[in-house]
Amino acid sequence: EMPLIKVNCASIPKDLFESEFFGHVRGAFTGAHQDRVGRLQLADGGTLFLDEVGEIPLSQQGKLLRALQEGEFERVGDDKTIKVNVRVVAATNRILVDEIKAGRFREDLYYRLSVFPLDVPPLRDRVDDIAPLALFFLEQICRDLGRETLRITQHQIAVLKKQAWPGNIRELKNVIERAVISSTGSRLRLDVAVSDSSAETFSPASTLSTESANFMTNEEFKELEKANVKAALQHANWKVWGPEGAAELLGMKPSTLAYQMKALGVNTQAASSTRKRFE
Structure with a gap:
């Protein structure tokens, strides 16, 4: 060669x-x-x-x-x-x-x-490249660190696609590596690797306004918590357990989420049957 x-x-x-x-x-x-x-x-x-x-x-x-x-x-x-x-x-x-x-x-x-120039657009203009690049870096970094390959969810891919990526591919690799280092289980802790200020934040209860005060009542907080759980369930197609389930999206144990749903009065069966009636 x-x-x-x-x-x-x-x-x-x-x-x-x-x-x-x-x-x-x-x-x-x-x-x-x-x-x-x-x-x-x-x-x-x-x-x-x-x-x-x-x-x-x-x-x-x-x-x-x-x-x-x-x-x-x-x-x-x-x-x-x-x-x-x-x-x-x-x-x-x-x-x-x-x-x-x-x-x-x-x-x-x-x-x-400049015989045959190639202009490579910034990563923010190549959104479709983010998922395969993230998966490649995730596998490579896990292998280099000697640990089993972690799973990355569709929701996490969506979060990555919302980033501005001023550092392009180098920044994406650094974010994935930081997430792998911060992860202790089998779930990738992307939440500690991506700054909230650099991405569109997921706000399931955007209709609740607290502009008039810096606090909310206990009932208002419960409504906000309930809306957040429902939003995660809807995103997971009302699946609580398993990969890409609502529990994984929220970063908690399925048993903890089940207890929280019971306390907040969130019923997946009722929600699922309601959804089916309109399908």
Whole structure:
């Protein structure tokens, strides 16, 4: 197989950029105790992936342009020209056209790299990708942490889809990892990993208004609690137990929910029969 060399341009110090990309010979500078093969030479015959290409120092972009254009370069401290055949794939979160106008990125390098550009929309504009990505990260993180794969409910997927995701896929992965770490049972504790301020909150009792006061009576609180239980039951198709049941959605034991339903006067059989009459 041909080599795939990945380079994070943002992690390379400015003074070491030339050595990292093109290599150096022994004695080329202080600390160069032996010859070093650069990333371009390592990728010869294969692919060089330049991540965060917009972070390459302006002073080094000219030499990179020549290497990509002519397929040749010299190592630091060496006068021998090395020829390579490399396919280059570049990625950046910067708008390079704006970087060119600001004088931070060479226009000729931009057009050399922009042979077949792909504009990847932010995650918030790719809502259908959230569920498969969340499942992939969940399985991967559980495997890396050495624990059984946790279950994620449809309600939790719906919560994820309401996020703004300014950090895109990296933020989604971090949220899933934080939820896995916070989970003690088989149920994913997404509630402790997602900030309420960054998503639309689920408000089953939106008709109850408390704008006129900062408190409510005991009866008002019971009505709010009752509405919340009913909303969860409706979302779970009036199923209390099992995966994606109302108890799991509310984060409580089924026996606790059954006791609460009895205390609040919520009857699933009556609700189910009423629903059937209108079907």
